[in-house]
Amino acid sequence: MRRRFVIGKILGALSTLVFVVVFNFFLFRVVNDDPINSMFRGRNLTPEQLDRLRVKFNLDGTKWEQFVAYVRQLLHGDLGYSLKSSRPVSTVIAEAIWPTILLVGTSTLLAMLGIALGYRAGWRRGSTFDATATSVSMLTYSMPEYWIGMVALGVFAAGLGWFPVGGLNDPGSTLTGLERILDQLHHMILPATVLAVAYIGEYMIVARSAMIDTSREDYLQLARAKGLREADVRKRHAQPNALLPVVSLSAINFGFVLSGAIAVESIFSWPGIGQQTQFAIAGPDFPMLQGLFLLISAAVILANLAADLLYGYLDPRVAGR
Amino acid sequence: MIDLQGFSVAVDADPARLILDHVDLQVGRGARVGIVGESGCGKSTLLRGLTGLPGAGLHVADGALSVAGYDLVGMPAAERRALLGKVVAMVPQGVALSLTPHRDIASHFADVFQLDDARGDVPGRAASLLDEVGLRGAAMVGRFPHELSGGEQQRVLIALGLARDPDVLLLDEPTSALDVGVAHDILGLIEDEHRARGFTLVCVSHDLGVIRRVAEHVVVMNAGRVVEQGPLERVTAHPTNPFTVRLLEAAPTLGAISTAPSNRSPLVRVDRLTVVRSSASSGAFRSQTQRTTTALDDVTFEVRKGEILGVIGESGSGKSTFLKSLCGLLEVSSGSLTLGDEVDLSVRVRRRPGSVLQRIQMVFQNPDDSLNPAHTVRRVLSAGRPRSEVDDDQLAELLRTVGLQRSMLDRRSPQLSGGEKQRVAIARALAQRPELLLLDEVTSALDVTVQAEVLDTLRAIHRDLGTTMVFVSHDIAVVASMAERIVVLRNGRLVEVGEVADVLDRPNDHYTSMLVELARRR
Structure with missing residues (x-):
């Protein structure tokens, strides 16, 4: 039963991924039939030159031929060339992905502090702690991240000058080794905090309501009647069950770690996936967008698969044991 | 101590x-x-x-x-x-x-x-x-x-x-x-x-x-x-x-038992009824793990016009499945289910004409789940009918039938007690003037004194309106106090069917005799 559960989930994730590949390919063909023509409209290019560009960007032949070629390239890890920079999409993504994982990953982990806050608030529902934590969470949850970002930039970077205004390093920086890393951390503090503040409310609210639901369960009464300390009742019987909605939420958010944070990366000129997405949309740079969409979809699918498998582990009823 | x-x-x-x-x-x-x-x-x-x-x-x-x-x-x-x-x-x-x-x-x-x-x-x-x-x-x-x-x-x-x-x-x-x-x-x-x-x-x-x-x-x-x-x-x-x-x-006990007039014609014929239910599991690539259970297996009996038929069985006996197939919520796998002489009840509820739907009404076990807490009693009772046709006097009359006051009309179910909720649910079913009223464990969520009152109300409705009722319960004493004939189901099979007195005095099956024996001891 258990193996069947795992295999079923993996097959499900793979089939979703295949669907995404197909959809992702045809979506961009429907949106724009001949991007070469629209990109170079008004420029002095001969039809032969245009045709050569079409071959380079894999836009010649029938849709089916294009698709087969696309899948073949994909299997070799080749995502085509960016229309804008003419560099391979995979190279651009590879450069942008680490800054993004660093920034968004750190802030997502920071935001998970909200889970602990939510548990505490939900367990002592109606306490001063609960009232304070809930209203602060609602406040930060309702503030858009670009707004928090602009305010933080204005106050702490431009105004007080505590932090640099943007980038991963100062332009023309010659620092190396540990100093370089510390400098990058210094650059990261502001955007990471902004993102964490924007995310923490969601975790807190979800964790709190999960804990409130769980705290009404009869099995906690039994745990108390057995003579367990309140802390043990919470740790052993309540928290693991209140974890399920939180796991789903975290999975979705971890999936989006790779998509970067378009608004915050743009505000802080952070050279990550979010910034690349913004550039590609502005282009529009179709091969780039296509590559980014595939990356984001794959990340979300993988994160959900991880959540499904974790679910099966946390709740024996899910895996059909 | x-x-x-x-x-x-x-x-x-x-x-x-x-x-x-x-x-x-x-x-x-x-x-x-x-x-x-x-x-x-x-x-x-x-x-x-x-x-x-x-x-x-x-x-x-x-x-x-x-x-x-x-x-x-x-x-x-x-x-x-x-x-x-x-x-x-x-x-x-x-x-x-x-x-x-x-x-x-x-x-x-x-x-x-x-x-x-x-x-x-x-x-x-x-x-x-x-x-x-x-x-x-x-x-x-x-x-x-x-x-x-x-x-x-x-x-x-x-x-x-x-x-x-x-x-x-x-x-x-x-x-x-x-x-x-x-x-x-x-x-x-x-x-x-x-x-x-x-x-x-x-x-x-x-x-x-x-x-x-x-x-x-x-x-x-x-x-x-x-x-x-x-x-x-x-x-x-x-x-x-x-x-x-x-x-x-x-407290219900095996006491006074009513006998059925023998010359009644059948209202519902249940002929070799089989219902296979599948517990579909969600997710891709799992159709092979889908489990099916035969909830009703080759069951034959009839519901007679104007009677109260008691259906008894434990969980998994198929008693709820029977009610759900009668009102078209479940697919009939084989056999037939006929209302009157002509209407085929093996058709799912979506494809039944309004006139057939109106003839069969069901009251569910738990009124907390079956009444929408956002709706007033007035809205519950007038559901399915054009607004112009509904007036408060009619609805008040309906409430009187189930022993409630007119002042209930503006209340919502959270403002009602358990017994009042179940009465509203019964009134809702009666609003359609059904020929056949299906009652699924309607008193098992109620206190014994409230249960006794609701059962009295149902008896009065049966006496005054002559509505045919199928009364399902796990409690043989409650069924015996209500019904004229009784059907005993176990694991989807018909164990026995007959007049209440016969079944109680001369059970054909050891399961029925155990139920009777345990009920007598109380």
Whole structure:
């Protein structure tokens, strides 16, 4: 039963991924039939030159031929060339992905502090702690991240000058080794905090309501009647069950770690996936967008698969044991 | 062993509201006490109060409690925790909800054993306790709560209660969610354990039958007070308090039985009806794990015009499946189901014409689930009819039929009591002027006195309107008091069908005779 559960989930994730590949390919063909023509409209290019560009960007032949070629390239890890920079999409993504994982990953982990806050608030529902934590969470949850970002930039970077205004390093920086890393951390503090503040409310609210639901369960009464300390009742019987909605939420958010944070990366000129997405949309740079969409979809699918498998582990009823 | 004097429990938020109002109770060592009363009377609070912890949002307002010489209320929390399970152990209510779903059975025992600082061989000790309560312990310890049947879960809960060999064992509704036969076995287990271990037993139940089985001393509670207590025989034979009298009278027993006029024509013909239900599991690539069960297997009988047909069976017997196929909520796999002479009822509800839908109406078990809490009673009753056709006088008349006042029209279901909700649900069904009324365990969520009133209302409706009714219940005494003929189902098969008197006096099947036997004993 258990193996069947795992295999079923993996097959499900793979089939979703295949669907995404197909959809992702045809979506961009429907949106724009001949991007070469629209990109170079008004420029002095001969039809032969245009045709050569079409071959380079894999836009010649029938849709089916294009698709087969696309899948073949994909299997070799080749995502085509960016229309804008003419560099391979995979190279651009590879450069942008680490800054993004660093920034968004750190802030997502920071935001998970909200889970602990939510548990505490939900367990002592109606306490001063609960009232304070809930209203602060609602406040930060309702503030858009670009707004928090602009305010933080204005106050702490431009105004007080505590932090640099943007980038991963100062332009023309010659620092190396540990100093370089510390400098990058210094650059990261502001955007990471902004993102964490924007995310923490969601975790807190979800964790709190999960804990409130769980705290009404009869099995906690039994745990108390057995003579367990309140802390043990919470740790052993309540928290693991209140974890399920939180796991789903975290999975979705971890999936989006790779998509970067378009608004915050743009505000802080952070050279990550979010910034690349913004550039590609502005282009529009179709091969780039296509590559980014595939990356984001794959990340979300993988994160959900991880959540499904974790679910099966946390709740024996899910895996059909 | 237990000495309660002027014991009062109040609500934290409103200290003037007493859930328990100066309760006095003395229980000797090894005695068996039953506490009986209706929902909200404070019996469960009293039971929890005996552990010194009356429950969330409640506190002990007054009085003294002593259990085995310990003042459980006055002592520090840490000291009390050490005594829970050893001096006084609780077996909670709510079979399917009381075991933590993500923990296996052994770890439920580990919690208890650790309190004695003698963890040792947890699975081994757990297994021997489980063996003692009639389970195969070695196979049980590694399993999770959802893999156990209701009866098995109840046995695990009892074993947990016994784990530290308590002086006092508290049982809260030990059989309320169980089928009659399983409940019988559980009560037998409780009697055996009491004899073997000699603990003091306090059992709470709304069901006098349960109290009769396990107790020698009975305490009757109403509205937070003890209204009567004494030896079981004295209280049940010569009750002195009017509430006790009412409770005893309302309890369904196998008594007066109506006989059916023989010349009735069939209204519904059930011919070789088979319904296969599949429990579809979600997710891709799992169609191969889809399980099917034959919920009704080749069942043939008829519902006669103008009768009340009782359908009896335990969970999984197919009784709800039968009702659901009648009203088109389930697919008929084979066989036929005909209304009158012409209408084919094997058609799903979506494809039935309005005239057929109107002829069959159903009332569900739990009105909390079947009435939309956002709708007023007026809206519930006028559903499915154009606004111009509905006027308050009609609706008031309808409410009068089910014994409710016109003033109910503007209320919503959360403002109604359990009995009132079920009456509204019945009125909703009657609003369509059905020929056939399907009643699915309509009183099993109600207190016995309320149940008696709702049953009276249904009898009056049957007498005045002549509506044909199919009355489904797990309680043979309730069915026998309502129905003229009876159908007994078990595991999807028809066990027997016939006049109530015949079935009760000369059961053809050992299952029916067991049901009758258990009902007679109450």
